[in-house]
Amino acid sequence: MKIAFISTVFSNPWAGSEELWYQTSLRCLERGHQVIASLFQMPCSCPQIENFQSHGGRVHWRKRFKNGRLHVLKHSYVSAFRQLFKSKPDVVILSLGSMMDLTLQPDLLRELQQSPAKVILLFLFNADCLVPDDNARAIIGSYCQRANHLIFVSKHNCLLAERQLALKFNKVSVFSGSISYTDKYEKLPWRANDTLEMACVARFAMQEKGQDILIESLAQPQWKSRNWRLNLFGLGREEYLRQLINHFKLTERVRFRGYVTDTRDIWRENQIMVLASRAEGLSLAVLEAMICGRVCVVTDVGGHGEVITDSQSGFLAEAPQPKYFGRALERAWSMKEKLPEIGQNAHEAAFKKFSETPDKKLLYLIEQI
Structure with missing residues (x-):
């Protein structure tokens, strides 16, 4: 199976929210799947990405941007995801820093609508202060309708998104992201201190x-x-x-x-x-x-x-x-x-x-x- 992870997280050095797609990608590689990750370019080396690549994962780098309007205008015509979708992935997982990230990716929606791939949207964050206008709601709603499954990291975020979009989600799961250490979930000794x-x-x-x-x-x-x-x-x-x-x-x-x-x-x-x-x-x-x-x-x-x-x-x-x-x-x-x-x-x-x-x-x- 060909699996593509697309992250919209814009962070340096390494955001903890990236751990879920990263650790899942390693499990996919262990099971013999082909895995591609589409990520924003990083200004320095990253041990997690180096480890992903050493296990056989491939990375498609996207340019970072500062001006969202110019980015949307450019990618209304030119796709930053064309190379990834040429590989014809069977499953695409979007790891989203925020659902509003979807409004900055017109090329991605276009590619998904033309692809037969199964789609999973992973929402890592939401906030009450995010109030999408009608245009943003329509764009995000199009992504949700295209998706085969939605994942939220908390019930609160899921219910909030339904209110923000005035949509009822059907195929949805709620579970947290992955923490950075998976070998031992042991409690550390309590540190007694006067301070x-x-x-x-x-x-x-x-x-x-x-x-x-x-x-x-x-x-x-x-x-x-x-x-x-x-x-x-x-x-x-x-x-x-x-x-x-x-x-x-x-x-x-x-x-x-x-x-x-x-x-x-x-x-x-x-x-x-x-x-x-x-x-x-x-x-x-x-x-x-x-x-x-x-x-x-x-x-x-x-x-x-x-x-x-x-x-x-x-x-x-x-x-x-x-x-x-x-x-x-x-x-x-x-x-x-x-x-x-x-x-x-x-x-x-x-x-x-x-x-x-x-x-x-x-x-x-x-x-x-």
Whole structure:
């Protein structure tokens, strides 16, 4: 069988959301399938892509773009996917950073409408603030009607998409993405420390990940006398964050720790994951922290409320605002003595989520569709 994975994720170095198609592609290659991946060009080498190629996978690179309107205009006439579809794939899987990505790919829709291939749409993210206009709804709806199966990483995202598009999905599955370490889902020993070590593991994209909300929440008067430290892991708009931290006089409390490939190294040193996201699919960084037995304080967006029970396996803020995130932090602080127990509950909840690995589920769909 010829299988094509098309990713619209625009990230550097490697986005965690890419793990699902990547790990599934390796399983496909192990089973003797031919696999092609269509990806945006990367400015540096990527171990995952090198591994994919070393196992026999082929890559078709697409040029990155800055101006969406010019990109759409150009690809209304010229297809960036022509070479891929010339190989006549039997199954095409679209791994989508957002459903709005589909509005930037007129050439892809044209190729799919002319191809007999089975199509799976994998939606990795959605947000309440995404309100497609009539033209965008028509384009996305055309993709959904062409698809043989839809996959969402959370029930929330699926129901939200039905509302946004005014469509009822029929052939749909809901399961999370794959985390980066699949060999062991073991809980790490709890790190006892007089200082509460908190980590935010996310790219520095405030419009989605909400680091600004987190920092303002920790700048409230009650936190001045408490023994805590915040470690920021990720890359992105660092200069703005540094200015914001200085603005709230938290430079002695907050450290920038860079990008870490294996997040288990983070959770050997930190006790709490803090993530004030404005929107999510289902954060893989949160699931990784839970697998490691760490307590997560997060906003109730995307699928967070589907894996975390407040004050039992983590803490949920009702909305991405400092007032509400601050309340969730207060509950966590007031239950400091119970954090190891809550971390154990978090591990069990995440372990249940991965009892059947997502890449196996996707492989099954590909072979059965």
